[in-house]
Amino acid sequence: MIDPTTGHLTPEDLDHWLEGTLPSVRLVHLEDCPDCFALAHAERRVVAWLGRLPLLAPSAGLSDRVMRAVTVPAPVARAPWRVLVRPSLLGPRWRAVAAGVGLAVTGAGLSVAWSLGHPDQLASLVSSLGNAAYRFGWTGLQALVANLAEQPWTGAARTLLSSPARAALTLGTGILLYASGLLAMRRLMTAPTNGVARAHS
């Protein structure tokens, strides 16, 4: 966004300024740089003048003159349901969405109907699925714990957490490191200051 050679406002900056969306760092430059200030205000005057130009009206009767030369198609039948639906909802995208929703609703309806008609089979199915899910989850958890216990750093971690004092020290050090990292990131992400912008101008 910043002109790399001068630090002055670019045409895009001017657009943002005219729309009131220029970032504060660039606003500071605008206030400090007489050239950019004069340019931006001259630009705003031009835009204001253009905005005040009136819309002009053609002579009366344009509509009639146009209609004499336009071929209007014969009125066509209008399906009753179309009266209830907004025409903008009849495009291909909305039709695809409507088809998807229709399929989902139909599927859900069939599922409910089948469930109501076969309560025993449904209960058996739910039970066997529940048992399978329980077995799968329990086996997975056991595998995860066994895997963690086999890691080379597990012994060191146990030592660090062997007493409440050591655990607190470890936690405190961790928080300190995390905060330092955040501060360093924030400094890296901050935009150049006013002093830098002025140095380029």
Added chain:
Amino acid sequence: MTEPAPVGPAASDQEVVLEARRGSDAAYRELVRRYERPVFSLIFRMVRDRELAEDLTQETFIKALNALDSYRPEFKFSSWIFKIANNTSIDQLRRREVDTLSLDGSPSAETPDAVEATALQVGSKGESPLDELEAREVGKAIEAAISKLRPEYRSCILLRHVEGLAYEEIAESLDLPLGTVKTYIHRARNELRQYLGHLKE
């Protein structure tokens, strides 16, 4: 079977177009009513001759309304009709190289009444005679400055700052890349700033 639904000011352009395609005479007239001033203003400021602008506006609407079937509702109707209006104006400029600034009436007007009738009315109503005179002078200076721009700059700046279209809509209307539209508008504003530097706020 029902008749085409009535179209009112609250209906979207797409809804009105849909009704027009279904054979509603009122929908065609509604489209003309909505766009006659924006389209006429754009064309007038492109060709700078009221009589010619009247003819070209009529031609634009006839072309657009007779080709409504080719309009794709996923795009804005305004972009589509401005594209036709701009192409019609550019074709005319290429054919006749209209360069006569006609703020004081059409060059083809033969009587004082015709001159008055074809003159561009600038300035706002409800101002004191002095303010009105000043506004009229400023308006004339701006119109004159716009007329000095290259046609492609002129259509971009008019669509952006007089008709209020977004950059993306202008790119769509004029079949130009977005970057080109931005460049044209910045250059046009730059030229206007120079032409109008002598004017007071």
